[in-house]
Structures are given as C-alpha cells and as structure tokens.
Amino acid sequence: MPRPITPARPVNPRGGTSTQRQRRGTLGGKSESSHRWRFFTEYLAEPTTVGAISPSSPGLARALCTHFSRRTGPANVLEVGAGTGPVTRHIGSLLGPEDRLDVCEIQAKLADFLESSVLTTEHLAPAFADGRVRLLRAPVQEIDRENHYDFVIAGLPFTAFALRDIKDVFKVIRRCLKPGGVMSYFEYVALRRISSQVVLGSKRRRKRIVSAYMSRHIKNHQFDRQTVFQNVPPAYARHLRFD
Numbered sequence: 677m678p679r680p681i682t683p684a685r686p687v688n689p690r691g692g693t694s695t696q697r698q699r700r701g702t703l704g705g706k707s708e709s710s711h712r713w714r715f716f717t718e719y720l721a722e723p724t725t726v727g728a729i730s731p732s733s734p735g736l737a738r739a740l741c742t743h744f745s746r747r748t749g750p751a752n753v754l755e756v757g758a759g760t761g762p763v764t765r766h767i768g769s770l771l772g773p774e775d776r777l778d779v780c781e782i783q784a785k786l787a788d789f790l791e792s793s794v795l796t797t798e799h800l801a802p803a804f805a806d807g808r809v810r811l812l813r814a815p816v817q818e819i820d821r822e823n824h825y826d827f828v829i830a831g832l833p834f835t836a837f838a839l840r841d842i843k844d845v846f847k848v849i850r851r852c853l854k855p856g857g858v859m860s861y862f863e864y865v866a867l868r869r870i871s872s873q874v875v876l877g878s879k880r881r882r883k884r885i886v887s888a889y890m891s892r893h894i895k896n897h898q899f900d901r902q903t904v905f906q907n908v909p910p911a912y913a914r915h916l917r918f919d
C-alpha cells in the first residue's frame with residue numbers, strides 16, 4: 677500500500693518570525709567555504725539524509741540541467757534535495773519568465789539557508805517574490821501533484837536510502853512528471869559497487885538489493901548520461917524517461 681501523501685507546504689517568503697528562525701537555527705554566511713562547512717555539519721548531523729560530504733560542483737549542476745537547458749517552451753521544474761543550493765542556483769540562471777520552479781528540501785536548517793542565501797540571489801529573488809519559485813519544506817514523498825512537472829532534478833542520496841524509501845520516491849516522481857517529462861539525478865561513480873563490497877552481512881545484502889533496483893531503473897529508463905570528473909567525487913548525471 678502506498679503511504680498517504682499530503683500536500684507539500686509552500687513556505688512563507690519571510691520565513692517566520694525572528695524567534696522562529698532563531699529556534700530553527702538559521703544558517704547565515706555566503707562564502708563558498710562556508711557553504712561547504714555548513715553542508716558538512718548537516719552531513720554529520722544526519723548522514724543518511726544528506727548522503728554526501730560536499731555540495732555538487734558547478735560542472736555537475738550543469739550536467740544535471742542538460743535537458744532543462746534545451747527545453748523549447750516554458751517548463752515546470754521540481755528540484756528535490758536542494759541542500760545548500762548549487763543546483764538551485766544553476767537552475768535559477770536558466771529560468772525564463774514563464775518557467776516555474778519548486779525547490780524541495782526536507783532538512784529545516786538547509787531550507788532556512790536556501791531561503792535566506794540562495795532564493796534571495798539575483799536570478800531567483802524576483803521569481804521567489806512573485807511565487808514562480810517556491811520552497812517546499814517537506815519530504816518529496818509528500819508532494820501530491822500529478823502530471824505537473826516537465827523536469828525533476830534530484831540530488832537525493834539514493835544509495836543511503838532503504839529500498840522502501842527509494843520505491844516511494846520513484847513512485848512520487850513518476851506520478852508528478854508529465855508524460856515525456858525527464859528525471860535527472862546523480863550518483864557517484866562506482867559508489868554502489870564499492871559500498872556493497874566493503875560492508876558485510878545484512879548491510880551487504882541490503883546494498884546489493886538497492887543496487888539491483890537502481891540498475892534496473894537505469895537499464896529500463898535512462899536515455900542519456902554524463903560523467904563529471906570535475907566533482908568530488910566524480911559523478912554520473914543520469915537522465916531518465918518513464919514512458
């Protein structure tokens with residue numbers, strides 16, 4: 677049985693009162709190294725949710741947006757797992773006046789950071805102010821749209837997820853994509869193979885089951901892939917269609 681899905685809650689553009697922001701521990705600061713440090717501290721706090729020790733490089737962000745950048749008309753885009761926003765910024769730089777973007781992030785502190793330091797930047801601020809860009813502070817599993825998005829660009833750490841969660845996420849993404857829509861996501865080169873060799877027992881079994889599930893999706897639905905060596909670690913940007 678699929679889990680019940682409730683609507684994702686768009687955020688108040690001002691992000692609540694200053695006391696609420698303080699309680700949630702708003703992340704400030706804008707330099708590249710501070711982004712990395714914030715990302716790393718969130719990884720330490722929730723390693724299986726964040727699933728990476730460092731944000732994606734500009735090269736990986738570009739690769740993930742390959743098909744969005746080639747669109748021929750206005751598009752609805754969903755970014756899932758935006759973190760500190762390297763991919764969000766790149767999507768923002770490509771956003772046209774009739775495009776719409778929903779940015780989904782489960783972690784409150786990272787969502788605060790996106791709101792204060794990414795959605796306020798040059799390319800995104802006007803569209804965030806007029807509601808064409810929205811921040812969804814919720815797990816992607818709660819998005820209840822159907823046939824709505826032309827592109828879903830995901831930064832989720834699938835290999836750290838339980839199989840049931842991966843299945844739920846794919847089900848939601850397939851439901852909310854329009855026919856012919858494209859899902860793009862990344863995974864680190866060889867990570868699945870290496871991680872299923874270095875763990876033992878039931879963990880190894882779990883990793884192998886997850887890897888087989890991901891491989892099946894790739895075999896059945898991937899139509900394009902880039903290898904990005906200018907990323908730490910090197911990564912594949914994968915592009916899938918489900919129909």
Ligand SMILES: C[S@@+](CC[C@H](N)C(=O)[O-])C[C@H]1O[C@@H](n2cnc3c(N)ncnc32)[C@H](O)[C@@H]1O
Pocket residue numbers: 725726727728730731732756757758759760761762763780781782783786814815816817830831832833
């Ligand atoms: C590997 S990080 C990627 C961050 C960013 N996109 C990048 O490329 O640097 C994964 C992000 O997904 C978020 N995340 C994990 N599970 C999620 C879920 N179920 N729904 C929405 N976001 C999720 C994490 O909080 C984290 O910010």
